[in-house]
Amino acid sequence: MILPGKHLREDRALLGVGAEVLSHLGEETTVSELWEKVRTARNSDTQSAPLSFDWFVLGLSFLFAISAIELHRGIVTATNAP
Known part of the structure:
Protein backbone atom coordinates (compact mmCIF):
# COMPACT_ATOMS: atom_id res chain seq x y z
CA MET A 1 0.00 0.00 0.00
CA ILE A 2 2.84 2.41 0.75
CA LEU A 3 5.34 1.13 -1.81
CA PRO A 4 4.61 -0.06 -5.34
CA GLY A 5 5.01 -3.75 -5.93
CA LYS A 6 4.14 -6.62 -8.19
CA HIS A 7 0.39 -6.10 -7.79
CA LEU A 8 0.33 -2.36 -7.05
CA ARG A 9 1.28 0.21 -9.66
CA GLU A 10 3.35 3.26 -8.75
CA ASP A 11 0.47 5.69 -9.34
CA ARG A 12 -1.69 3.76 -6.83
CA ALA A 13 0.90 3.42 -4.03
CA LEU A 14 0.96 6.08 -1.32
CA LEU A 15 4.56 6.91 -2.14
CA GLY A 16 3.59 7.67 -5.73
CA VAL A 17 0.47 9.60 -4.73
CA GLY A 18 2.53 11.61 -2.24
CA ALA A 19 5.13 12.40 -4.89
CA GLU A 20 2.40 13.56 -7.24
CA VAL A 21 0.92 15.78 -4.52
CA LEU A 22 4.32 17.30 -3.77
CA SER A 23 4.88 18.02 -7.45
CA HIS A 24 1.75 20.21 -7.45
CA LEU A 25 2.60 21.94 -4.18
CA GLY A 26 4.79 24.78 -5.38
CA GLU A 27 3.31 27.47 -3.16
CA GLU A 28 1.00 27.71 -0.18
CA THR A 29 -2.42 26.36 -1.03
CA THR A 30 -5.54 24.97 0.60
CA VAL A 31 -6.37 21.27 0.61
CA SER A 32 -9.27 21.77 -1.79
CA GLU A 33 -7.14 23.77 -4.26
CA LEU A 34 -4.45 21.10 -4.10
CA TRP A 35 -7.06 18.38 -4.66
CA GLU A 36 -8.31 20.18 -7.78
CA LYS A 37 -4.78 20.50 -9.16
CA VAL A 38 -3.95 16.84 -8.57
CA ARG A 39 -7.33 15.56 -9.79
CA THR A 40 -7.19 17.65 -12.97
CA ALA A 41 -3.65 16.51 -13.74
CA ARG A 42 -4.52 12.88 -13.06
CA ASN A 43 -7.64 13.00 -15.22
CA SER A 44 -5.75 14.52 -18.15
CA ASP A 45 -3.15 11.71 -18.04
CA THR A 46 -4.53 8.72 -19.91
CA GLN A 47 -1.91 6.32 -18.46
CA SER A 48 -2.83 6.91 -14.80
CA ALA A 49 -5.80 5.50 -12.96
CA PRO A 50 -8.30 8.01 -11.54
CA LEU A 51 -7.50 9.12 -8.02
CA SER A 52 -10.21 9.09 -5.36
CA PHE A 53 -10.35 11.72 -2.65
CA ASP A 54 -9.73 8.98 -0.06
CA TRP A 55 -6.37 8.08 -1.64
CA PHE A 56 -5.52 11.78 -1.94
CA VAL A 57 -6.13 12.24 1.80
CA LEU A 58 -4.11 9.10 2.57
CA GLY A 59 -1.28 10.56 0.47
CA LEU A 60 -1.49 13.83 2.44
CA SER A 61 -1.49 11.90 5.72
CA PHE A 62 1.57 9.96 4.60
CA LEU A 63 3.39 13.19 3.67
CA PHE A 64 2.44 14.73 7.02
CA ARG A 73 -4.67 27.41 9.53
CA GLY A 74 -5.93 25.46 6.54
CA ILE A 75 -2.90 26.14 4.36
CA VAL A 76 -0.68 23.27 3.18
CA THR A 77 3.01 23.98 2.63
CA ALA A 78 6.00 21.81 1.82
CA THR A 79 8.64 21.68 4.52
CA ASN A 80 12.19 22.74 3.80
CA ALA A 81 13.75 19.51 4.98
CA PRO A 82 17.16 18.72 3.46
Whole structure:
Protein backbone atom coordinates (compact mmCIF):
# COMPACT_ATOMS: atom_id res chain seq x y z
CA MET A 1 0.00 0.00 0.00
CA ILE A 2 2.84 2.41 0.75
CA LEU A 3 5.34 1.13 -1.81
CA PRO A 4 4.61 -0.06 -5.34
CA GLY A 5 5.01 -3.75 -5.93
CA LYS A 6 4.14 -6.62 -8.19
CA HIS A 7 0.39 -6.10 -7.79
CA LEU A 8 0.33 -2.36 -7.05
CA ARG A 9 1.28 0.21 -9.66
CA GLU A 10 3.35 3.26 -8.75
CA ASP A 11 0.47 5.69 -9.34
CA ARG A 12 -1.69 3.76 -6.83
CA ALA A 13 0.90 3.42 -4.03
CA LEU A 14 0.96 6.08 -1.32
CA LEU A 15 4.56 6.91 -2.14
CA GLY A 16 3.59 7.67 -5.73
CA VAL A 17 0.47 9.60 -4.73
CA GLY A 18 2.53 11.61 -2.24
CA ALA A 19 5.13 12.40 -4.89
CA GLU A 20 2.40 13.56 -7.24
CA VAL A 21 0.92 15.78 -4.52
CA LEU A 22 4.32 17.30 -3.77
CA SER A 23 4.88 18.02 -7.45
CA HIS A 24 1.75 20.21 -7.45
CA LEU A 25 2.60 21.94 -4.18
CA GLY A 26 4.79 24.78 -5.38
CA GLU A 27 3.31 27.47 -3.16
CA GLU A 28 1.00 27.71 -0.18
CA THR A 29 -2.42 26.36 -1.03
CA THR A 30 -5.54 24.97 0.60
CA VAL A 31 -6.37 21.27 0.61
CA SER A 32 -9.27 21.77 -1.79
CA GLU A 33 -7.14 23.77 -4.26
CA LEU A 34 -4.45 21.10 -4.10
CA TRP A 35 -7.06 18.38 -4.66
CA GLU A 36 -8.31 20.18 -7.78
CA LYS A 37 -4.78 20.50 -9.16
CA VAL A 38 -3.95 16.84 -8.57
CA ARG A 39 -7.33 15.56 -9.79
CA THR A 40 -7.19 17.65 -12.97
CA ALA A 41 -3.65 16.51 -13.74
CA ARG A 42 -4.52 12.88 -13.06
CA ASN A 43 -7.64 13.00 -15.22
CA SER A 44 -5.75 14.52 -18.15
CA ASP A 45 -3.15 11.71 -18.04
CA THR A 46 -4.53 8.72 -19.91
CA GLN A 47 -1.91 6.32 -18.46
CA SER A 48 -2.83 6.91 -14.80
CA ALA A 49 -5.80 5.50 -12.96
CA PRO A 50 -8.30 8.01 -11.54
CA LEU A 51 -7.50 9.12 -8.02
CA SER A 52 -10.21 9.09 -5.36
CA PHE A 53 -10.35 11.72 -2.65
CA ASP A 54 -9.73 8.98 -0.06
CA TRP A 55 -6.37 8.08 -1.64
CA PHE A 56 -5.52 11.78 -1.94
CA VAL A 57 -6.13 12.24 1.80
CA LEU A 58 -4.11 9.10 2.57
CA GLY A 59 -1.28 10.56 0.47
CA LEU A 60 -1.49 13.83 2.44
CA SER A 61 -1.49 11.90 5.72
CA PHE A 62 1.57 9.96 4.60
CA LEU A 63 3.39 13.19 3.67
CA PHE A 64 2.44 14.73 7.02
CA ALA A 65 3.63 11.63 8.89
CA ILE A 66 7.08 11.83 7.28
CA SER A 67 7.20 15.63 7.86
CA ALA A 68 7.21 16.47 4.15
CA ILE A 69 4.27 18.88 4.49
CA GLU A 70 2.80 21.13 7.17
CA LEU A 71 -0.76 22.30 7.70
CA HIS A 72 -1.29 25.62 9.43
CA ARG A 73 -4.67 27.41 9.53
CA GLY A 74 -5.93 25.46 6.54
CA ILE A 75 -2.90 26.14 4.36
CA VAL A 76 -0.68 23.27 3.18
CA THR A 77 3.01 23.98 2.63
CA ALA A 78 6.00 21.81 1.82
CA THR A 79 8.64 21.68 4.52
CA ASN A 80 12.19 22.74 3.80
CA ALA A 81 13.75 19.51 4.98
CA PRO A 82 17.16 18.72 3.46
